[in-house]
Amino acid sequence: MTRKIDVLVVGGGYAGVMAANRLTRRDDVAVTLINPRRTFVERIRLHQVVGGSDDAVVDYQDVLAKSVRLVVDTVTRIDAAGRGVTLAAGGTVGYDYLIYAVGSGSADPGVPGAAEFAHPIASLEEAQRLRPVVDAAPATAPVTVVGAGPTGIETAAELAEAGRTVTLVCAGVLGPYLHERGRRSVAKRLASLGVTVLDGPGTKVTAVTRDAVRLDGGREVRSTVTIWTAGFGVPDLAGRSGLSTDELGRLLTDETLTSVDDVHILAAGDSAAPSNLPFRMSCQAATRIGAHAADTVLARIAGEQPAPINLGFFGQCISLGRRAGIFQFASRDDTANGLYIGGGPGAKLKEFVCQHTVKHLANEARKPGSLTWVKDDKRQELLRAKHAEALATR
Known part of the structure; x- marks a missing residue:
């Protein structure tokens, strides 16, 4: 009997599940997914965990192909030379190919008092820990959300819609990705919810205390509950395993x-x-x-030359409470433009995106290879410019 080719996927988030499902296109491939949780986390709903409108959890049997072996554990080391990984619970798992999809999480804020007094929500466990903290705070207690990206905006809106007194500290621009027109729409919605938005110069956090947030402009913002959404980090597994990474710890490929x-x-x-x-x-x-990583593995198994990734974008969607949202359209190179859908239609479109992201995973489990995506030819221009810049600095 011919031995199957073992492909190991480390990490069971959006990328890992998609990769694992797509790999099942070949019957001679045995796929193992290692993840520290028994359930799939809808990370784009974590602000809803804090607000109490969703648990952000989906059973793996609903999104993972039945032939994929799920191992609930944490990989502590990758042995590239021996083609195996060490598990936290003990033992090792070997592989012929490994897809590294460990995702991202909270980063060290690097701000005095933030680690002690601010609550991150980059993971399910962090959001779950924060929920009772918010519930225990008096209804009129001031809540400060630090970080003006999608997570910060969504968390601020979710809590304000529930009647909380919320201040959103931007440390610069509100919604940096957004086009100015979309940004104005978001600001208007936050204002209608009673959110105080502190943006522009002087809004960088310099310290967090038990009951306040201090800004570099000299202002001190009262805060009973401080929520930290600024910045993300990645696990250091690749670096600890001797693999080349970028300055943030992402695996260089x-x-x-x-x-x-x-x-x-x-x-x-x-x-x-x-x-x-x-x-x-x-x-x-x-x-x-995740799908393209799987395609690269499948190409190599078939003795074919893998294709370079060509990925275009549609835009960014942000919920603004349960009754409003925004879909910010973008060019395929991920540059936001002046088109957006806001208000109630924006909320419906955001919910559609959340539901269909899970549906894409489920569809790939049933019919591997079904996911398609738009292309963007401008990436090659960026790569050529990056290469030319590197040569000029030698």
Whole structure:
């Protein structure tokens, strides 16, 4: 009997599940997914966990192909030379190919008092711990959300809609990705919810105390509950395992998503840095990158030349409470433009995106290879410019 080719996927988020499902296109491939949780986390709903409108959890049997073996554990080391990984619970798992899809999480804020007094929500466990803290605070207690990206905006709106007194500290621009027209729409909705938005100069947090947030402009904001959404980090597993990473710890790969160190290791999702020019962290990118990593493995198994990744974008969607939202349209190169859908239709479109992201995973489990995506030819221009800049600085 011919031995099956063992492909190991480390990480069961959007990228990892998509990769694992797509790999089942070949009957001679045995796929193992290692993840520290028994359930799939809808990370784009974590602000709803804090607000109490969703648990952000989906059973793996609803999104993972039945032939994929799920191992609930944490990988502590990758042995590239021996083609195996060490598990926290003990033992090892071998592989012929490994897809590194460990995702991202909270970063060290690097701000005095933040680690002690501010609550991150980059993971399910962090959001679950924060929920009772918010519930225990008096209804009129001031809540401060630090960080003006999608997570910060969504969390601020969710809590304000529930009647909380919320201040959103931007440390610069509200919604940096947004076009100015979309930004004005978001600001208007936050104002209608009673959110105090502190943006522009002087809004960088310099310290967090038990009951206040201090800004570099000299202002002190009263805060009973401080929520930290500014910045993300990635696990250091690749670096600890001796693999090449970028400055944030993402695995360095070529444009096929193959590690620059080892042809048997690939990366997908937030933890991938193809050509040291990573895509914007998002579930939109993660699912497509996961699919492409799987395609690269399948090409190698078939003795074919893997294709470079070509990924275009649609935009960014942000919920603004349960009754409003915004879908910010963008060019395929991920540059926001002046088109957006806001208000109630924006909320419906955001919910559609959340539901269909899970549906894409389920569809890939039933029919591997079904996911498609738009292309963007401008990435090659960026790579050529990056290469020319590198040559000029030598």
